[in-house]
C-alpha cells in the first residue's frame with residue numbers, strides 16, 4: 001500500500017490563540033482510516049488541513065507526493081479539485097441547484113462537464129430517479145448521497161468525511177456506509193471522522209485524537225485505545 | 229432592494245436626459261417658430277445742436293441700409309445659420325377704400341425675393357439668396373393669400389386692425405397716397421392696390437399694410453433704401469450677438485440688436501433644470517450605489533456557507549467573483565429597464581410642469597442608462613465581491 005498523506009509535526013493555532021493541533025505526525029495510506037476523539041479535540045481541524053481547506057501554522061503536509069505547505073490559495077484550490085472529495089455532516093448542497101446540477105458544479109470547477117457521467121454517478125448512489133430534484137425535495141439520506149456522488153465525480157485520491165452519518169437514520173446511514181466501503185474496494189484513501197463505535201469497526205485503521213495530538217493509533221498498537 | 233436602488237438611479241437619469249434632449253430640440257424649433265431674433269438698423273449719428281457745453285438737444289440723422297448690401301447677411305461668416313431675413317421701409321400713408329380713409333404705416337418688404345449675388349463668397353459660394361417676410365414672421369395668420377411674386381406691384385396685404393377700421397375685404401381696391409416733399413415742393417403720390425390678404429399677427433403689424441419693397445421705395449422716392457432688416461437665425465447654443473458681430477464685419481454701418489424671444493427664457497430654464505437634475509442624478513446615483521453595496525454585502529454574508537461550499541468543491545476566486553458580478557450586472561440591466569419606464573413618466577411630469585410641453589420617449593437614452601446602471605452596479609459590488617472571494621472554504625466543515 002502506498003502512502004497518500006503525510007503530516008510532519010503539524011500544528012494549528014487559530015487567531016483567537018486556541019491551539020487546535022499540537023504537533024501531529026501521521027502517515028496515511030490508500031485505506032479506510034477512522035478518526036475518533038472527544039468533541040473539540042481537533043478532528044475537524046485535522047480534516048481541514050488534509051483537505052487543503054486550511055493551512056497549518058507550522059509543520060508540513062504532503063498530499064499524493066506533493067508538498068502542500070507554503071503554496072498559495074490558488075494552488076491549494078487546484079490541489080483540492082484534483083485530489084480531495086469532501087462529505088460533510090450537514091449535507092451541503094447549493095439550494096437553488098438540482099441534484100444533477102450540484103454534482104455538475106464540481107465538474108464545472110474542475111474543468112469540463114459531462115452530464116452522462118453525472119447521471120451515472122447519481123444512479124450509482126441510487127438516485128437515478130431524483131436527478132431534477134432540488135435539495136429541499138430530497139430526504140437527508142438522499143442529500144448525503146448526492147454529496148457523495150459530487151465528492152467522487154472527479155475521481156479524487158482522497159475522500160474526507162466528517163461524521164457523514166451523524167444526521168442520518170439507521171437505514172440511510174447504512175446505505176452511505178456501503179457506498180464508502182465500495183470506495184475503499186476501488187482503491188480510494190478514506191479519512192472518516194465519527195463518534196459511532198459500529199462505524200469504527202468498518203475501518204482498516206483507527207486514530208484517536210485528544211487535545212490536538214495523536215493519543216492512540218491502531219497501526220502502532222497499544223492496549224488502552226488512548227481512553228484514559 | 230438592489231433592483232430598487234438601480235431603478236431609482238436609472239429613472240432620474242432617464243428623466244434628465246429625455247427632458248434635456250426634447251427641450252433643446254424644441255428650442256431649436258422655436259427659433260424658426262418665433263421668427264426674427266435679430267434686428268439690423270443703420271448706426272445712428274447724433275448731431276449736436278447749440279454751443280459746446282450748452283446742450284440744446286440733438287436730432288437723429290435719418291439713415292438707411294442700402295438694399296444692395298443685403299445679400300451679405302447670407303454670405304457672412306455665420307451666414308449658414310441665417311434661415312431668412314426681410315427688409316422693411318416704413319412710411320405713413322393715407323388709405324382710402326372708397327367709403328372711408330385712415331392713416332396707416334405702409335411697410336415695404338420682401339415677398340419671395342430672390343437676390344442675385346454679385347460675386348460668390350466662400351465658404352458658401354452662393355449665387356442667389358431666396359428669402360421672404362414669411363421666414364421672419366412665421367406666426368402671421370393670413371386670411372386670403374400671401375403676395376407671392378416679387379415683381380407684383382399692385383397687391384397689398386393689410387393688417388387686421390386696418391381692415392377692421394375701414395371695413396376692408398379681400399379683393400377690394402385701395403387708394404394709397406403718400407404726401408412728401410420732392411426737391412422742396414410738396415407732392416403727393418398715389419397708388420391703386422388690390423387687397424390679397426389680411427394679416428393677424430397680434431402685434432404692431434395689425435396696424436400696418438404691406439407691399440413689395442419697390443412699391444414703398446417708389447411712393448416715398450427712396451430707391452434702394454430700407455430702414456431695418458429682421459433676421460431669423462437658427463442658433464441653438466451660440467449667442468445671436470455673435471451673428472450680429474459677423475454681419476457688422478461685412479456691413480460696418482449696420483448695428484444688430486437681438487430680440488429677446490421666449491426661446492432665451494426657455495434656454496435659461498433648461499440650463500437651470502440641467503444643473504439641478506445633474507445634481508439630483510449625482511446624488512441619486514450615489515444613493516443607488518450605497519443601496520446596491522448594502523444589498524450585495526447582505527447577500528454575500530447570507531450566502532457565505534454557499535460560497536465556502538463552492539470553494540471547498542473547487543471554485544476559485546474568479547468563479548466566485550463572476551457569480552456575484554453576473555448577479556450585479558443582471559440587477560443593473562433589469563433595474564435600468566424598469567427605471568427607464570419610470571423615468572419616462574417622470575419626464576412627462578417635469579415636461580408638463582416645468583416646460584409646459586409633453587415629452588416624447590427617446591430610445592437613445594436607453595443606450596446611456598443601461599451601461600451606466602450596469603456600471604454602477606458592478607462598481608458598487610466591488611467591495612462585497614472582494615469579501616466573497618476572501619471567505620475561507622474551511623467554514624464549511626466547521627458547520628458554522
Ligand SMILES: Nc1ncnc2c1ncn2[C@@H]1O[C@H](COP(=O)(O)OP(=O)(O)O)[C@@H](O)[C@H]1O
Nearest residue numbers: 014016018020038039040041042043044045046
Ligand atoms: N475558526 C476557529 N477559530 C478559533 N477556534 C477554533 C476555530 N475552529 C475550531 N476552533 C477551536 O479549535 C478546537 C478544535 O476544534 P475542532 O477541530 O472543530 O474539533 P472537533 O472537530 O474535534 O470537535 C476547539 O477548541 C475549537 O473551539
Ligand SMILES: [Mg+2]
Nearest residue numbers: 043044045162
Ligand atoms: Mg468537528
